[in-house]
Amino acid sequence: MKLTKTFDKALWVFHVNSGSCNGCDIEIVAALTPRYDVERFGIKLVGSPRHADVLLFTGPVTRKMKDRVLRVIEQTPDPKVVMVVGNCGSTTGVFYDSYAIDGPIDTLLPEGTPIVYVTGCPTRPENLINGVKEAWLFLEKLRGDDK
């Protein structure tokens, strides 16, 4: 599968709540509002992982969510990027070492899945947009543009 630059400018996003407190989820919605308007970069929130290019995970992965997270990743067509939003998803945050947590997400992902971290508790919409920029840089690296 050949990646071209068009891919960057038409990222469709699917949002999975893998046990988050809803703080980051609200910030994701805030990024779509008129104030930040990520649609101007061609980013669209879609309702099905089959349509998605980017998977947004919020929250440390709870035990119940582990299988679902893996399944959603399998359901997403290649090429795809995983974006972890918030401290919980990135490091499990305050839930570190909890018996109910199977995260963080990067320990569960299949080998070689592109992953971008957006930190903050909750993260800010500006940081999310910055995360999209990092995803673009990542995709550029995958294409080999940065030689």
Place this chain on the structure above:
Amino acid sequence: MNAQDWLIRILFILVIPFVGIFFGLLYKGFDRKITAMMQSRIGPPLRQPFRDIRKLFMKENIVPDHAVEWIFHASPIFALLAPLVALVYLPIGPFEPLMEGFGDLILILYLLAIPAVAMAIGGLASGSPYATVGAQRELVLMMSYEFPLAIAAVTIAWKFESFSLAAISSTSVWSLVGPLGALGLLLITLGLFAVLPGELSKAPFDQAEAETELAGGLFVEYSGRNLGVFYLSEAVKMVVVGALLIALLFPQNISQWYSFGGPHVAGFALFNLAADVLFFLLKLLIIIFLGVSVVRVALARFQIDKASYFYWVPMTLLGLLGTVLVVLEGAI
């Protein structure tokens, strides 16, 4: 008709699908941009739908285990082909329908029904419960909006005593009626504009796709190329329905209203043609703006029973009242 005419015809028929797809995507871009501006956002650039399509064609095409594979692959193709075929039978701006004499308004109405049916069949074949619910909703909606659409089409055809689109678009229907008939036509125009978002599955009649409730509805299992073909189908349908509305209600060409230079000036015919085509595109933009973008921003999604009721009762009554007024005036 001689061989040369047929050659030119075939050439145009080969070109027109690409023109239809191009303008469909462009108008989709306009729709998204205008919608964003009305919501005080900046919105995506006009070429965003082209990017989306290129991206979708680049992605992996997943067929779910439960799907009936050949139907799953065939239905997007049918959904795209039907509006492309309809383009051949529609008058575009100053040009007569390419296949004039081989198909008329009734054929167009049937061709317009095919994408919805193909989408429903594809949804049912994908084996997802969400898609099944979406398919049922799509069919219910289709049965609802077809009736007001048929009423409007039949009334206008009755006024011309012909179903031929070349005949209907040769004269404006408004010039054939008096004040009472004009009132009737106004009601029919309202009905047709109400059908527009339903036909194009746009809010408030996007129950079949309903991202928030059905996770994409009909398209929930579609990905990659198949989804891209559905996306194209939607775009072309926008042009087809717009062109149908123009042919039925506003077939005027701009060149009949000005007369500078005169026909003896070289290149004047070409200038007229270009002006008419641009005017047609402008009319299409206005129709899409009023019928799709404004409605989409102003209204949220209806429940499916209320959407069905909206078409079956108020819009049907409106259309019938319009028909009665037009017919009454002819009888007096």
